[in-house]
Amino acid sequence: MIIFDVDGTLLGGESADWASFEAAFEEAAGFALTPAFFEAIEEVTAQAIVHEALGGRSIEERKTVESAVRRGYLKRLSEAHEKDPLTFSATTGAIALLEDLKRKKIPVAIATGDWFETITFKLTTACIACKDLPMATSSDRYSRADIIALAASKAGASLDGAIYVGDGAWDFRASRKLGIPFMGVGSRTEKLKQAGARHIVSDLVPDNFWPMVEIMRRPNH
Numbered sequence: 001m002i003i004f005d006v007d008g009t010l011l012g013g014e015s016a017d018w019a020s021f022e023a024a025f026e027e028a029a030g031f032a033l034t035p036a037f038f039e040a041i042e043e044v045t046a047q048a049i050v051h052e053a054l055g056g057r058s059i060e061e062r063k064t065v066e067s068a069v070r071r072g073y074l075k076r077l078s079e080a081h082e083k084d085p086l087t088f089s090a091t092t093g094a095i096a097l098l099e100d101l102k103r104k105k106i107p108v109a110i111a112t113g114d115w116f117e118t119i120t121f122k123l124t125t126a127c128i129a130c131k132d133l134p135m136a137t138s139s140d141r142y143s144r145a146d147i148i149a150l151a152a153s154k155a156g157a158s159l160d161g162a163i164y165v166g167d168g169a170w171d172f173r174a175s176r177k178l179g180i181p182f183m184g185v186g187s188r189t190e191k192l193k194q195a196g197a198r199h200i201v202s203d204l205v206p207d208n209f210w211p212m213v214e215i216m217r218r219p220n221h
Contacts, residue, residue, distance in 0.1 A: 001107040001157045003148055005166035006119055008186040010098075010110075010204075011126055013088040016080045021046070024072030028065050029054060044170040045113035045138040045147065046070070074118050081125050088122040091186070093205030095128060100206045110135040111151035111164070113144055144174035163216060165204075169195040181216050183209075 008014050026032045033053060038044070041052050050066045057065075080087045101108050110130065112119050116139040123130040134154035141147045152159050164175045167186025172195050175182035184192040184200040192200060199216050201208045 001109065001152065001155065001159075001162040002101060003109045003111050003151050003162055003164045005164070005168070005171050006110060006112040006123065007114060008091075008167035008188070009165055009171075010091060010094045010128060011088055011122055012091050013080075013122070014187070016087050017077070017122070020076035020080060021049075021069075021073050024069045024076055025050065025053070027072050028068035042170075042173070043143050044168065045142065045144055046073075046115050046118075047138040047142050048113075051142070070115050070117060073115075074121060077118060077121055081121075085125070088125045090126045090128055092203040093208070097204045097206050097209055098128065107155050107157045108133060109151035109155040109157070111144070111148040112136075113138050113147065113170070115139045144170055145177045148174055148178060148180075163213065167192075172197045183212060183216065 004010055007017055022033055029050075033049070037053060041048065043052070046069075047066065050069055051062050054062045054065055077088070098108065110133050112135070114122075114137060116135075116137045119135075119137055120130060134151060136147045136150035136154060138147065140150055148164055149159060152162055159178060159180050163181045163183055164171065164178075165183045165185060166172070166175075167184065167188055169188070169191050172182050172184065172192060182197055182199065184197045185202075185204060189200050199212055201212050
């Protein structure tokens with residue numbers, strides 16, 4: 001089974017994505033997220049970011065702000081897309097790989113730290129068919145490891161033998177927590193290497209993806 005992260009993995013447009021999220025957070029919470037905050041938190045999911053940033057407030061207030069951030073975030077994503085319809089495009093090889101996996105009848109699922117509404121919007125604008133893919137999001141669970149486990153469960157598959165494909169150090173940490181192999185991709189490959197990731201591909205073109213899977217399946221890899 002292959003489980004995919006989305007932002008930075010299947011989708012581009014990260015700068016517009018983060019700008020939309022951070023502006024929505026500042027509007028809803030009344031203060032801005034800082035680089036120091038992101039360096040300090042362990043969980044990088046939409047739900048976790050909001051709740052960690054509002055740690056001193058009641059759970060009810062945090063949930064209210066979370067809903068406001070989600071609405072503002074979706075609004076800004078829509079505006080970014082209207083300004084440039086190619087803002088959120090599939091990454092190199094992503095659509096071809098998903099089609100290849102479907103042909104090979106290999107189970108696939110999506111596990112993202114984004115919320116359901118916002119990730120569905122971005123996937124749809126990128127012409128990635130997500131309706132038929134089992135998907136777990138930050139609307140379902142707080143931690144990325146729990147999101148990945150839920151995605152596998154929704155696919156009716158075990159994590160045994162699963163590979164998680166992602167672009168962030170937080171993706172790698174979640175894979176280690178679950179004890180499953182991790183394949184890195186995207187624009188943060190140096191940080192992934194620094195975090196300890198050993199299996200990294202330049203893109204998701206099938207001719208690059210499958211040889212790496214073969215390497216990862218070998219004993220002691």
